[in-house]
Amino acid sequence: MKLKMEMALDTKECWNCPIKHQAVCARCEPDELARLEDIKYYRNYEAGQPVIWSGDHMEFVASVVTGIASLSQTMEDGRTQMVGLLLPSDFIGRPGRDSAPFDVVAVSDLTICCFRKKPFEELMTTTPHIGARLLEMTLDELDSAREWMLVLGRKTAREKIASLLAIIARRDAALKKHAPKDGMYFDLPLTREAMADYLGLTLETVSRQISALKKAGIIELDGKRKVVIPSLELLINETGDDMDGGPIV
Amino acid sequence: MKLKMEMALDTKECWNCPIKHQAVCARCEPDELARLEDIKYYRNYEAGQPVIWSGDHMEFVASVVTGIASLSQTMEDGRTQMVGLLLPSDFIGRPGRDSAPFDVVAVSDLTICCFRKKPFEELMTTTPHIGARLLEMTLDELDSAREWMLVLGRKTAREKIASLLAIIARRDAALKKHAPKDGMYFDLPLTREAMADYLGLTLETVSRQISALKKAGIIELDGKRKVVIPSLELLINETGDDMDGGPIV
DNA sequence: GCGTGACTTTGATCAGGATCAAACCGGGTA
DNA sequence: TACCCGGTTTGATCCTGATCAAAGTCACGC
Incomplete structure (x- = not known):
């Protein structure tokens, strides 16, 4: 039961279908992919650059393509706690909420694949398995976060x-x-x-x-x-x- | 942006519809409720009793009705870390996985409403908004867990x-x-x-x-x-x- | 009343990490 | 080459929270 953090990290998948280690994989049904192609675009960041500050309005959701980003929070006096590492295929942002809860910073050079939020949310309602995959991924992330709480606390x-x-x-x-x-x-x-x-x-x-x-x-x-x-x-x-x-x- | 933990706790809702502070509320559409009635049953625990041990096979998912339960993990040498408090309307277990990742223990006297897993999963596929609500709740819990990481770490x-x-x-x-x-x-x-x-x-x-x-x-x-x-x-x-x-x- | 056991408080001491400070290393560049 | 600069290592000391120990409180049952 321990070391699940690692397991979760090992098994990241395309969020659109169960292919491992791809943000968006080639196996996705053609019509869905076409619709995704329609609304997606890429962004690049250099190591150290901020992607989003906590509280920012987010007009997109995104998926890490290459590189590593960190998710973190900072107290007024400067103490900061990283709350997650975002690796290729990890999802950034959340449908249904439009301000970012944490800072996202590029740890290494980083490429993310962005999807404009509105069309993405529509896609979610019309393509139920995307929501199901997102739920699965979120549950894995929740387990990982909870595993990490043991590391931090004890x-x-x-x-x-x-x-x-x-x-x-x-x-x-x-x-x-x-x-x-x-x-x-x-x-x-x-x-x-x-x-x-x-x-x-x-x-x-x-x-x-x-x-x-x-x-x-x-x-x-x-x-x-x-x-x-x-x-x-x-x-x-x-x-x-x-x-x-x-x-x- | 801070104190989101509290906010998340403040806004727990019926997971079947957006009514606050109810595990399953009366507003749910009659036919869905009927189907839920079909597969649900209640369990009671006294303060201190275990509900599930990490690694147990789980034949149900559940929702806290009254009382408080804790979610925690323990190392071999006895160090333990609580990773969440489960309050009325919080969800226990996860569709699509059948062994529990953490210990669940009744903190106070506790009543939970259980749903047999298989039928619940079927219900999820036929009633997409349940999946959507579950996703929303899981994202809130993830944010809460990450907020708590700042507390533990810094x-x-x-x-x-x-x-x-x-x-x-x-x-x-x-x-x-x-x-x-x-x-x-x-x-x-x-x-x-x-x-x-x-x-x-x-x-x-x-x-x-x-x-x-x-x-x-x-x-x-x-x-x-x-x-x-x-x-x-x-x-x-x-x-x-x-x-x-x-x-x- | 008295005892019992679970929980809590308080005290004394210890130690693991934090803090403050200085030196080191490697790569880039003037 | 010399210099600088970000990142890293190492040292000395301090302090917060852990540990070990004892006593206090309260509810309960006999």
């Missing part, structure tokens, strides 16, 4: 870091379409500060815990941003989760 | 307690169908331990911070479980949130 700094690395390792393996395995190697897409904001820590603590995991032989670093996992089992031991989070697909 | 113990009290105050006022106002009085439905599990604190810290808020005149206690809020503004100042979380309806 895990130690070291467990938090290990949990984040385990998630990124799994997602990365899924994107490359192979199982995560011992010795795997991946790129850390986040700065220490972004990791801190995601984990409810300070960047110094993040840095120290990464150093500690390195010293303990749980991870190896190649430069600052590339990570090798000698043993997945050792890493997952550090997360505080048990191992039955489903098979490491 | 707020101090005192701010956490104040945030929880503010939420309960608003919900309580909403249930009594009047605006929360200075001097309002309500019942604290949670033990110190349950509050701690919700806030990612220990029960001693909860107790100490409640004492501190009392000493500071932010709240008054009548016994252990009844609270008076002399000034809502003072309380909200303590939450760390700004005041623009919408009007205190």
Whole structure:
């Protein structure tokens, strides 16, 4: 039951049909696709650029095509908490509400596929399975958010870091379409500060815990941003989760 | 944009139609209601009783009728994190998945209205607006969960307690169908331990911070479980949130 | 009344992360 | 080459909340 966060991240799909890792896939029925083509357009952002500020009026909903965006909130005194990472195929915005509840910022270079909201909402009413897929995706995201609440509320700094690395390792393996395995190697897409904001820590603590995991032989670093996992089992031991989070697909 | 948690709690509705504060309301079209009557049944639990354990097979979805339940997860070493409070009209379970992702426990005496899953899923496909309402409710819950991540990740113990009290105050006022106002009085439905599990604190810290808020005149206690809020503004100042979380309806 | 048990409060001490501060590293550029 | 700048590491110290421990409160049953 644990590590569901990772599972949810592993199984993102085209929101229009059940094809994995595509924002909009080629299998969608032609007439629907045609209607989508009609109302969609693309936007590009550079790393660090804001996409939407909390409270902004949103005239579109969108889907991440490539890159990573973050969803976050900031208190007046500057404390910020990231509440989600938006990966390819993740949905941005919500039908039926027109002001954004959170800030969306491009973490890496980012391309999103936008759909004008009104026509998209009409499409939803005439094409029920889109609503059904959206419900399914939203329920998965809700489960993920709740899993993350355990990380934020109850895990130690070291467990938090290990949990984040385990998630990124799994997602990365899924994107490359192979199982995560011992010795795997991946790129850390986040700065220490972004990791801190995601984990409810300070960047110094993040840095120290990464150093500690390195010293303990749980991870190896190649430069600052590339990570090798000698043993997945050792890493997952550090997360505080048990191992039955489903098979490491 | 802040205090959306409270807003979401304020506006729970019948999931079958947009009537507030009812699990299933009388306005639903007669034929649908008839079909619902066909597949529904009630269950009662005493305070403290488990409703579902994480991983259990769920043969029903349900809706809270009266009382409060908690949604929580527990690590092997016993650390537990509550990830949601289920109040009247909240939905339990999810169409399309048959094992529960979290523990559900009755916090107070509890009545839920169950619907056998298979027929409910059929009903959803034949009655699209039920799916639409469920999507809307799920999106609200997702926003609430993400708001709570800020509380867990970035707020101090005192701010956490104040945030929880503010939420309960608003919900309580909403249930009594009047605006929360200075001097309002309500019942604290949670033990110190349950509050701690919700806030990612220990029960001693909860107790100490409640004492501190009392000493500071932010709240008054009548016994252990009844609270008076002399000034809502003072309380909200303590939450760390700004005041623009919408009007205190 | 008395005891019992669940819940709560309070005290003393400890430790995990935060904070403040300085140095380091690597890449870009003048 | 020297410089700068964003990101990172490391060190010293502080403080919030955890932990360990004991006592208080209240409702209940005998």
